[in-house]
Amino acid sequence: MQKEKEMWYAEWFNTPYYHILYKDRDYQEAGAFMQRLTSFLQLQKGDTILDLACGKGRHSKFLNTLGFNVTGVDLSPASIAFAKQFENETLSFKEHDMCIPLAERFDAVFNLFTSFGYFETENDNIRTIKAIKEELKPGGYGVIDFLNSHYVATHLVESEIKVVDGITFHIERKIKNNYILKHISFSHQGTDYNFTEKVKALTLVDFKSYFKKAGVTLHHCFGDYTLSPFHKETSQRLILIFG
Incomplete structure (x- = not known):
């Protein structure tokens, strides 16, 4: 992974100003997306979910209210320190570099709200997908919620x-x-x-290449938070489900 001075996200995400600028995010939309996604994946109450690059834990907290056992990880010490106030027996947070696999295994690993594509090297992108693969239980699903760079x-x-x-x-x-x-x-x-x-303008073709190199299979591709089909010209999101 690149040196700290090159990691713009480590600095920006750790400031209070990042959270001030983006305080108007649509929590209702995020919650509805989590409900649709977990239902589509047929996850059951008590299943384990890793929220990769969780920020202050908004998705983690909502997933926990749905009955899932959630672990949220992020590189930002400030974000994790904030999120820890919400911990309980089935919700925990810790600092972690997503390029490195955790020892635990999960029923699903979610990487949400364009929390991918920050790295300078292709290798770190592939390492992250390989790490997700290692963090999945047999039959588990990885999810990357990315922007549609063409749109x-x-x-x-x-x-x-x-x-x-x-x-x-x-x-x-x-x-x-x-x-x-x-x-x-x-x-x-x-x-x-x-x-x-700075986010790499990754396309569906790029992700398919990463998945092949990481040894995972793309199962589904959606274009918005209602899980509509992906269309290159009109979809605002690129939501990938793999395992």
Whole structure:
């Protein structure tokens, strides 16, 4: 895995500003997606789920309310420290690098809300999928919820301003060297901040290549949180179910 200085996500995701900027995420939509997904996978109450790159644990907490035994892991110490307040006998959180497989085995491993494609090297992407494979029980399912990079490219909003909690975020987007870049700048309490989110513009073809190299099989491909079929031109998401 690349050195810490190259890991933009380790810095940005660990700041309070990341969570301020994205505080308007649709929790109702996320909950409905978890209900549909677990029902589609025929998961039963008491089954084990790994929420890979869980952030502050919004999906983990909801999955736990559905009766699942959930482990949430993330690279951000601040996010995990926050999430730990919600722990119980069937919900736990810990810091973890998703390139490295956990010792435990799960009925399902979920990687949600475009928490993939951050790495600089193809090898780390493949390592992550191999790790998911190792973390699955026999017959278990891995799920990657990614953006549809073709849709993003054709609907790119190059510039916008968002004011959240009194902070004015200036956002610039572009696609360069097959990466989707989002530059975020703002000032708060007399200090200027600049962060850049960088996600590889992976396609279904790319994922199929990764899956082949990792030795897993793609079972289903959906294009939104209602689990509609994936269409390259119109789908906003690329949701992959494999094992």
